[in-house]
Amino acid sequence: MLTVSNYHYIRENFDAPFLSIFGVTPKLFEKQLLLLKKTGTFIHPNDLISNPDKIIKSKQNYILITFDDGLKEQFELAKPILDQLKIPALFFVNSINHIEKKVSLVHKIHLLRSQMSPSKLLSTFAAAGPKFIIALSTLEKRKAILHYNYDNEESAYLKYILNFKLNIAEQSKLIDSIFDHFFNEKKVIETLYMAENQLTILAKEGMLGSHTHSHMALGLLEPELIEDELSKTKHYLKQLTNTNIVSISYPYGSIEACAKPVSELAQSLEYTIGFTMERGINTGDENKLLLKRFDCNDLPGGKNEKFFKDEYSFIYK
Ligand SMILES: [Zn+2]
Known part of the structure; x- marks a missing residue:
């Protein structure tokens, strides 16, 4: 085995x-x-x-x-x-x-979430346009908490919005612009990934x-x-x-x-x-x-x- x-x-x-x-x-x-x-x-x-x-x-x-x-x-x-x-x-x-x-999108999200609260990140999304002002219904909130049972409420909602309410292109668009504001991609590549x-x-x-x-x-x-x-x-x-x-x-x-x-x-x-x-x-x-x-x-x-x-x-x- x-x-x-x-x-x-x-x-x-x-x-x-x-x-x-x-x-x-x-x-x-x-x-x-x-x-x-x-x-x-x-x-x-x-x-x-x-x-x-x-x-x-x-x-x-x-x-x-x-x-x-x-x-x-x-x-x-x-x-x-x-x-x-x-x-x-x-x-x-x-x-x-x-x-x-x-930098892989998944790692950009990890890094951003380590520097910003979920609510700050969501409000930054909202600033990108009306399409990105995303409110979850009561049912969706319940689903989010169930799905991300290791996370606190706020983090669960953020993850649910990223993974279930936005497609990859939308996620990339939002995350890329915020990421570039906080991090130097070239430096992250050098320090985060194997040479x-x-x-x-x-x-x-x-x-x-x-x-x-x-x-x-x-x-x-x-x-x-x-x-x-x-x-x-x-x-x-x-x-x-x-x-x-x-x-x-x-x-x-x-x-x-x-x-x-x-x-x-x-x-x-x-x-x-x-x-x-x-x-x-x-x-x-x-x-x-x-x-x-x-x-x-x-x-x-x-x-x-x-x-x-x-x-x-x-x-x-
Ligand atoms: Zn992986």
Whole structure:
């Protein structure tokens, strides 16, 4: 069987005027690796890629560590810990940050939300035109609170408006102009994302994968756009690192984000292993292009480990 633990931000300090960036400290990361070690054996991505059935159908619990979003802090803070413990991992990167030198929309939103209150951000939207004065109905407010149950009310409303009331073009238009006011995009690119030589090192170690070009929910796009998102990253990484990238992690990883024909198109573009964010341990019947993964918070040592401990108690040695 295969248990996958996924990480995003790894930093010493998550202090910001407003809480919007969540992740683990290097210390917690190391602690979790040591806890996970008690439940199974860490594997190298190449072992999974070369013989997925053997790994997934095994009675033994194999553990794969993955990182999404190609963040520099993952290379600089998490990789040294992994190297020291001799634990391999797989890092999924977006190519828009490198080809177009653009910050992904999702990160622009995280950064803006760390500097502005939800109400300030919403009033800034409203200033962009009457179309962007968005009031939620009572029902929508209730839905927002249910959907974003980890957030406070204000943040839940803001997220609901961004994700359910605005399309990507509208979101980009609004966010881009505010972002440029607060941040220098070139500087953010340099500090937030891995440098090309770091990508090359990961590729050499067989630890590099695709997180698509621009971090969109693929399942909501037209097939041609999905293909574009899948192939641009593959081409870019091939040119840069001279390696064939066959593993992919789908941005957001939800059922909608991975809906048909996402995995079929990934397969046709010669990806062989794909990861969603459907929680669970892979035991054999899964589509190799739609493997399950846990957020690190759901696993031993994480904030929400209780469910895992109840559900998968058999895994503890
Ligand atoms: Zn992501």
